[in-house]
Amino acid sequence: MxxxxxxxxxxxxxxxxxxxxxxxxxxxxxxxxxxxxxxxxxxxxxxxxxxxxxxxxxxxxxxxxxxxxSEGVTIMIHKPVGLVSGQPEPGKIPAVRLLTAENRIGDGPVPAADASLPPIGRLDEDSRGLLLLSSDGVVAKAVIGPTSELDKEYRIRVAGELTDRALKMLRHGLMLDGRVLKRAEIVQLDKDRLKVVLREGRNRQIRRMCEMVGLRVTDLKRVRIGPLQMADLPEGKWRHLTPDERAALLAHRSAG
Missing domain, CATH: 3.10.290.10 (RNA-binding S4 domain)
Known part of the structure; x- marks a missing residue:
């Protein structure tokens, strides 16, 4: 395309x-x-x-x-809690271990055990949801390059009081690492659940933002990266990105 x-x-x-x-x-x-x-x-x-x-x-x-x-390979995984996105420390289990025939959804080859498939936008060990692994440099630039404006959507559960002031501060007004954060979309879904949409990816950003307003994240799930929806991909399963999905990522990389 x-x-x-x-x-x-x-x-x-x-x-x-x-x-x-x-x-x-x-x-x-x-x-x-x-x-x-x-x-x-x-x-x-x-x-x-x-x-x-x-x-x-x-x-x-x-x-x-x-x-x-598009000769590179891009994999979409529904990462469970307890696995790390990238190269693990001793005793940790990397998400790439999920890339087996038994866990595959749809067609496409199973990557070799020694294939280089770095994460494109990490998820913490204690977070779950949509994770991309890719050897495609163009996809990597589209998702995490310095000019990328792809947003990422999360569903989170928090402990603590969700006040109007806390919600307002989460949307805009916080600083991390000495820099003002970009405006975030925050929608309260019920008494302890939020929809969060970010246009940047600081280290453990959502958890740190919540801590700053007196909240503790008890569950964090990424459900979308730009136009890519995790949809009904089961937890622990993976599939290849389609050519149309790759093209959509490139088309949306700076759509804002």
């Missing part, structure tokens, strides 16, 4: 630079795709990597370019 990106400006820039900054690919990959005639600006095929794109113009990666960039 072709992938498009509109250059936001504020001034003209080299095509390969814009492709890299947008998280579509690395600059080296951009140069190769452009040289192969797989990139266009406003419908015109471009073969010069130094070509500049003006603010408001749209570049498009052809379907062949998208296929060339």
């Amino acid at each position: 072709p992938v498009s990106h509109t250059h936001p400006g504020p001034e003209a820039a080299r095509l390969n630079k814009v492709m890299g900054q947008a998280g579509l690919c690395s600059r080296r990959e951009a140069d190769a795709l452009i040289a192969a005639g797989l990139v266009s600006i406003e419908g015109e095929t471009v073969t010069d990597a130094g070509r500049k794109i003006e603010p408001g113009q749209t570049l498009t990666l052809s379907e062949a370019a998208s296929e060339a960039l």
Whole structure:
């Protein structure tokens, strides 16, 4: 599926630079795709990597370019509590251990035991829900790159009094590590449950935010990353990301 990106400006820039900054690919990959005639600006095929794109113009990666960039593997896991996202310390169990044929939902090969599949946006050991493991650098940039604006949605349960003041502070007004947090969407679902949507990912951010307003998180579950919904994927199970889901991630990476 072709992938498009509109250059936001504020001034003209080299095509390969814009492709890299947008998280579509690395600059080296951009140069190769452009040289192969797989990139266009406003419908015109471009073969010069130094070509500049003006603010408001749209570049498009052809379907062949998208296929060339999607050789990596991306896995969606419903991580249970008790497993760690990445490389474990002694005595800890990594989520990658779940990648067996017995736990697979749908088609696709089971990754090799020694496959490099780093987490794309971690979940703490005591949290559960949607976790992505990927060897696809383009997907990684789309989800956690410096220009990514993908939001992440959580369902949490808390202990403590959910006052109007606490909810207001959670939405906006807190600082972590000396920096003001971006505005969060906080919706009270019942007396002790909240829907939380974040556009950033500080270390243990939700738990620390709640502690600052006198609440303690007793359950934290991630249910969505950008356009990707965990939906009915059972706990402890995994599946491959589909080409359409990958394309949706790239399309939404800076949708705001």
